[in-house]
Amino acid sequence: MTTTDDARLLHPPRTSLTKLAVYGIALALLAWSWHGAEIRPEILVKDAGNMATFLSDFFPPNFRDWRFYVQEMLITVQIAIWGTVLAVVAAVPFGLLAAENIAPVWVRQPVRRLMDALRAINEMVFAMLFVVAVGLGPFAGVLALFVHTTGVLAKLFSEAVEAIDPRPVEGIRATGANPLEEIVYGVIPQVLPLWISYALYRFESNVRSASVVGMVGAGGIGVVLWEIIRGFYFAETCAVMIIIVATVSLIDVASAQLRKLFI
Amino acid sequence: MNAAMPTDKPAIRVSKLSKTFKGCKALETVSLDIAPGEMVALIGASGSGKSTLLRHLAGLALGDDGTGSVDVLGTRVQSRGQLASDIRRTRSRVGFVFQQFNLVGRLPVMTNVLTGSLGRVPLWRSLTGRFTTEERRLALDALDRVGIADKSWTRASALSGGQQQRAAIARTLVQKAEVILADEPIASLDPVSSRRVMETLARINTEDGVTVVVSLHQVDFAIRYCPRTIALKKGAVIYDGPSAALTPSLLRELYGSQAEELGTGVQGSASFVTGLPSGLALAANA
Incomplete structure (x- = not known):
């Protein structure tokens, strides 16, 4: 090796022009978005006094109506339970039909696009639509979570199916089994722990979502939250927020324990 | 023992079966008949087409378009690269290991x-x-x-x-x-387990009259347990006859330098097989 080569190798290669251009574009993007999002940090300083007053309105939290809040929180959890269970039931066939190693392309692709659509639209949007369709109340929330979660779980379920070991399935096939029997005996036992784990994750996140879909009238604690915020009852708002945080943490811990059981 | 099937009909009939994987010949016009109740070893070095042939017998793989056919127990499994429509019924009568x-x-x-x-x-x-x-x-x-x-x-x-x-x-x-196809059933096992598995297969063959085709890496096991051996090389049948005739010199003749790969399996272990009462493998729990 010649000495000139050595000298060149002592330093890292020069950053290419394309890379520099990418950094430039990233900076420009940030500046442009700053403008569009009307970011004005000076307000945080100028109105600091107002904000302190506002914040002090939250404390001490007012738990006078706690029975009502807890009751609505339970409804929220119930919305999440049914929204998730219905989604799991629907995601099993859709997840299988979206898997490369199960369904032919002419089934797989339409199913995948349908699931993409369900996933792309937020629960809140579905909630607003279902409030119009089935009226105000928790059922609209259940349907909203059901539809969106089906899209999410079907994708996760199908990815789990695509990662299975094909050999046990072939072992079942060699006994003269029907394709449905191959799935029930060869595929599902392999993916079940992962499916349960995904379903529990979605249940946790659905408890969070369920407390928000209430804001558009789809039942539960969200409805309460929306009304007291609009009425400037900040001490009550604080109490409700504490109850939501406590419930969500509790469910996170419980479902983490449950998940361990299955793996 | 109680070969209930008429002996004129072969349990397995392969005729002119060929298989090409991406331009590589995996099976080269293979034809063979196996009678009901036989226990046949399929030997050959890795890549000689043993597994491919067995998978074709069970209809788990399809031969080249336009040539060859496989019949098992008098029913069509595949012909000209097409799976028979009643394959599931046939598969249910064929065990695959x-x-x-x-x-x-x-x-x-x-x-x-x-x-x-x-x-x-x-x-x-x-x-x-x-x-x-x-x-x-x-x-x-x-x-x-x-x-x-x-x-x-x-x-x-x-x-x-x-x-x-x-x-x-x-x-x-x-x-x-009624037919058991075993694809290298002992290749992942230690010698003791290997013997047990082979004893089990041999016993099912003699007691139930089940036709057994077993692919093996090691000629010693073929000679020990199977009266007949079919040897493959590069997808073609190069020997089909009594296992007892497979002397080291014949193997060298058939396989050349590859012969070593087939012979070393149970080296120096002839005693371990003979010392074992044949029922023991089935009775013992590990």
């Missing part, structure tokens, strides 16, 4: 063995897992026969390799298979 056992690891051994009856059980019962006491009895008897009845409710993945392979054989017993 895989090198990697192909059990469902998370299911109990009992459930794995019960899947052998899927070809007979109506769909609504199999999908809901409602096996009758009679079917469970059959599965337990099969597990008892291969010597692992005490492991019935253990997860298959918790078993040793040899036990898993015996569970896989029990699955073919529940199938009431």
Whole structure:
């Protein structure tokens, strides 16, 4: 090796022009978005006094109506339970039909696009639509979570199916089994722990979502939250927020324990 | 023993079967007949087409378009690269034993063995897992026969390799298979387990009259357990005759430098086979 080569190798290669251009574009993007999002940090300083007053309105939290809040929180959890269970039931066939190693392309692709659509639209949007369709109340929330979660779980379920070991399935096939029997005996036992784990994750996140879909009238604690915020009852708002945080943490811990059981 | 089938009809008939994988010849116009009740070894170096041939016999792989056919138990499995429409019925009469056992690891051994009856059980019962006491009895008897009845409710993945392979054989017993195709069933096993598995297969062959075709890496096992050997090289049959005639010199003649790969399996271990009463392998629990 010649000495000139050595000298060149002592330093890292020069950053290419394309890379520099990418950094430039990233900076420009940030500046442009700053403008569009009307970011004005000076307000945080100028109105600091107002904000302190506002914040002090939250404390001490007012738990006078706690029975009502807890009751609505339970409804929220119930919305999440049914929204998730219905989604799991629907995601099993859709997840299988979206898997490369199960369904032919002419089934797989339409199913995948349908699931993409369900996933792309937020629960809140579905909630607003279902409030119009089935009226105000928790059922609209259940349907909203059901539809969106089906899209999410079907994708996760199908990815789990695509990662299975094909050999046990072939072992079942060699006994003269029907394709449905191959799935029930060869595929599902392999993916079940992962499916349960995904379903529990979605249940946790659905408890969070369920407390928000209430804001558009789809039942539960969200409805309460929306009304007291609009009425400037900040001490009550604080109490409700504490109850939501406590419930969500509790469910996170419980479902983490449950998940361990299955793996 | 009780070969109930008419002896004029071969249990397995392969005619002019060829298979090309991406321009590479895996099977080269293979033709052979195997009579009911035979126990045949299929030998050859790795890549010689043993597994490919067995998979074609069970209709798990398809031959080249336009040539060749496979018939098992008098029924068409495939011809000219097309699978027969009633393949599932034929497969239910043919047991397949895989090198990697192909059990469902998370299911109990009992459930794995019960899947052998899927070809007979109506769909609504199999999908809901409602096996009758009679079917469970059959599965337990099969597990008892291969010597692992005490492991019935253990997860298959918790078993040793040899036990898993015996569970896989029990699955073919529940199938009431008339033909067992075993694809390198002992290639992943230690010598003791290998012997047990081969003894089990040989016993099923002699006691039930089941036709057994077993692919092996090691000629010693072929000579020991199978009266007839079919040797493959580069996808073609290069020897088909009595196993006893497979002398080291003939093997060298057939395989040249590859012969070593086939001969070293049970080197210096002739005593271990002869010293074992044939029933012991089935009775012993590991």
